[in-house]
Amino acid sequence: MISLGILIVDDDANIRKTLSYCLTAEGHDVTAVSNPADAVEEARRRSFDLAFVDLRLGEENGMDLIPVLASDSPWTQIVVITAHATIESAVDAMRRGAADYIVKPFTPDQVRFITQRIGRIRNLETEIAVLREGMPPPGPEDRLHSRNAGMQRVIETARKAAASEAIILLQGESGTGKSVFAKAIHHWSPRTGKPMAVVACPAVPADLLESELFGHAKGAFTGAIRHHPGRIAACEGGTLLLDEIGDMALPVQAKLLRFIQEKTYERLGETASRKADVRIIAATNVDLEKRVAEGRFREDLFYRINVIPLRIPPLRERPEDILPLAMDFLVHLCRENFKSILGFTRDAEKFLVSHDWPGNVRELRNAVERAVILGTGNRIATTDLPGGTVPTASAPAIGDRVPLSVIEELHIRRVIANTASLQEASEVLGIDPATLWRRRKVYGI
Numbered sequence: 360m361i362s363l364g365i366l367i368v369d370d371d372a373n374i375r376k377t378l379s380y381c382l383t384a385e386g387h388d389v390t391a392v393s394n395p396a397d398a399v400e401e402a403r404r405r406s407f408d409l410a411f412v413d414l415r416l417g418e419e420n421g422m423d424l425i426p427v428l429a430s431d432s433p434w435t436q437i438v439v440i441t442a443h444a445t446i447e448s449a450v451d452a453m454r455r456g457a458a459d460y461i462v463k464p465f466t467p468d469q470v471r472f473i474t475q476r477i478g479r480i481r482n483l484e485t486e487i488a489v490l491r492e493g494m495p496p497p498g499p500e501d502r503l504h505s506r507n508a509g510m511q512r513v514i515e516t517a518r519k520a521a522a523s524e525a526i527i528l529l530q531g532e533s534g535t536g537k538s539v540f541a542k543a544i545h546h547w548s549p550r551t552g553k554p555m556a557v558v559a560c561p562a563v564p565a566d567l568l569e570s571e572l573f574g575h576a577k578g579a580f581t582g583a584i585r586h587h588p589g590r591i592a593a594c595e596g597g598t599l600l601l602d603e604i605g606d607m608a609l610p611v612q613a614k615l616l617r618f619i620q621e622k623t624y625e626r627l628g629e630t631a632s633r634k635a636d637v638r639i640i641a642a643t644n645v646d647l648e649k650r651v652a653e654g655r656f657r658e659d660l661f662y663r664i665n666v667i668p669l670r671i672p673p674l675r676e677r678p679e680d681i682l683p684l685a686m687d688f689l690v691h692l693c694r695e696n697f698k699s700i701l702g703f704t705r706d707a708e709k710f711l712v713s714h715d716w717p718g719n720v721r722e723l724r725n726a727v728e729r730a731v732i733l734g735t736g737n738r739i740a741t742t743d744l745p746g747g748t749v750p751t752a753s754a755p756a757i758g759d760r761v762p763l764s765v766i767e768e769l770h771i772r773r774v775i776a777n778t779a780s781l782q783e784a785s786e787v788l789g790i791d792p793a794t795l796w797r798r799r800k801v802y803g804i
């Protein structure tokens with residue numbers, strides 16, 4: 360059972376005391392208040408998984424608090440406490456966003472039952488959030504291992520650092536596995552089971568990054584038609600990966616620095632400070648010190664995030680990993696594509712090991728995937744691999760029996776090759792630069 364952050368809102372001191380006692384004994388982190396104003400204040404300060412709200416709060420009505428809490432932190436599950444077990448009040452509470460209700464007087468068992476049920480819902484929500492983050496389903500990367508001594512040291516340091524709260528700075532060329540490391544660190548850390556979010560700075564248009572991270576109030580800017588809690592609040596208790604942090608705009612860097620130093624921030628369009636308990640992992644494939652020298656990255660922020668730097672070696676520096684990785688991918692991708700391919704020919708193996716892999720593990724994975732989809736023999740041959748003397752005639756054409764992704768990748772590659780800049784390529788393709796960035800990442804371009 361995971362520990363939940365629970366808010367109790369009840370004007371009866373006895374109920375606050377017994378509920379707090381019962382929930383704390385179960386290992387939950389409990390805050391109890393007696394009125395709606397304090398409840399809103401506490402909910403602003405940190406985010407809760409669950410709130411028990413009494414419907415009768417002296418002169419005030421707990422019912423009015425439900426939409427306020429629900430719009431402020433949409434993931435907070437609200438359970439109403441009522442002494443008047445009328446169906447109407449329960450239905451009304453549910454309509455306003457409550458997840459359940461409990462009737463006074465209640466027993467510790469009833470409280471435990473409801474809390475466990477909510478805990479299971481939060482667990483499922485966390486899993487869905489992780490899937491939505493584009494975290495790949497279990498695959499070869501879940502067994503992070505290496506035959507290379509340098510890489511083994513990096514894995515070992517990452518394991519040790521995972522247990523601490525320290526910020527980790529993952530450095531390495533594109534496709535070396537920085538996101539894979541971040542995910543592993545989250546799982547090795549005590550925060551596993553709590554949400555993990557990934558914000559890729561270049562994937563969010565520059566003017567929206569601040570609100571994406573810190574959230575905004577309704578009406579904070581044109582188009583802000585409802586409250587947005589922000590990714591920091593959404594991964595309360597968990598881990599946030601800031602991918603390509605070197606691309607973060609300077610004003611957002613200033614806000615991030617303050618959040619790292621004080622654990623507080625404000626949503627756009629609000630003055631009230633909020634608190635969040637989130638571990639930051641930063642990743643970059645550019646030289647941040649160079650960006651500092653160029654005035655594009657704050658020096659103070661650089662020192663703040665450079666606590667435990669981990670440099671992930673490119674694939675060409677660990678050639679002993681190429682064939683085991685290729686074989687892992689082959690097994691996994693054959694299963695996914697209902698193919699049965701035994702392995703690689705001798706020549707294909709030689710080709711794989713001698714290739715430079717500028718796109719690193721991502722490029723290797725994509726090469727194997729393509730060969731699995733397009734290959735016809737029972738072993739992958741050099742000619743099945745991109746760059747491995749592929750006869751032009753075998754390049755897929757529109758209308759061929761190939762997945763859409765193969766055509767999309769080829770088209771994006773060719774447009775990039777035929778244009779002077781990525782900006783021009785995105786104009787030709789009719790997609791914004793942030794989308795092009797994401798597609799390039801998927802295809803290892």
Ligand SMILES: Nc1ncnc2c1ncn2[C@@H]1O[C@H](COP(=O)(O)OP(=O)(O)OP(=O)(O)O)[C@@H](O)[C@H]1O
Binds near residue numbers: 500532537644724
């Ligand atoms: N050690 C590994 N084992 C298996 N798969 C891996 C490993 N490292 C990377 N991969 C795979 O390679 C691809 C790229 O990995 P990842 O996205 O983590 O790289 P990255 O360094 O974060 O790239 P970028 O700098 O472009 O964000 C993914 O498909 C991932 O699953």
